[in-house]
Amino acid sequence: MNDNQKPAGQKPAGQKPTDKACPICGRPAVEETKPFCSKRCADVDLSRWLGGVYRIESPDRPDAEEADERE
Template identity: 55%
Template sequence: MSCPICGEKSDPKFRPFCSKRCADIDLGRWMSGKYAIPSDDPEDIEEAVEEIERQMSKPH
């Protein structure tokens, strides 16, 4: 199995990652919201649209 972050061979100690560094990168992506689980809940969709509208209305 290869590391999903860098593609190197995974280490059983950090599986499925090859190192603590790649595991930490993955955790950081989850915590920052880069990864997300899609939802079909209409309330979630409305909130997402509202957030996009807020972001687009901010001055640069």
């Protein structure tokens, strides 16, 4: 292995691992992209939010509230 190669799984220089695990892949999170391990995992999470994968369910339907207000 020459000086330009890094062992598999090693983070690039400047990425300091934290004690928490990445919520996407489970690898150790790094300070620069906390709480994620990489920009890729942060982008995956953002895509899930924008795509509606993550959502908070409500017991009331918004259209039911509007109907009550009109009466």
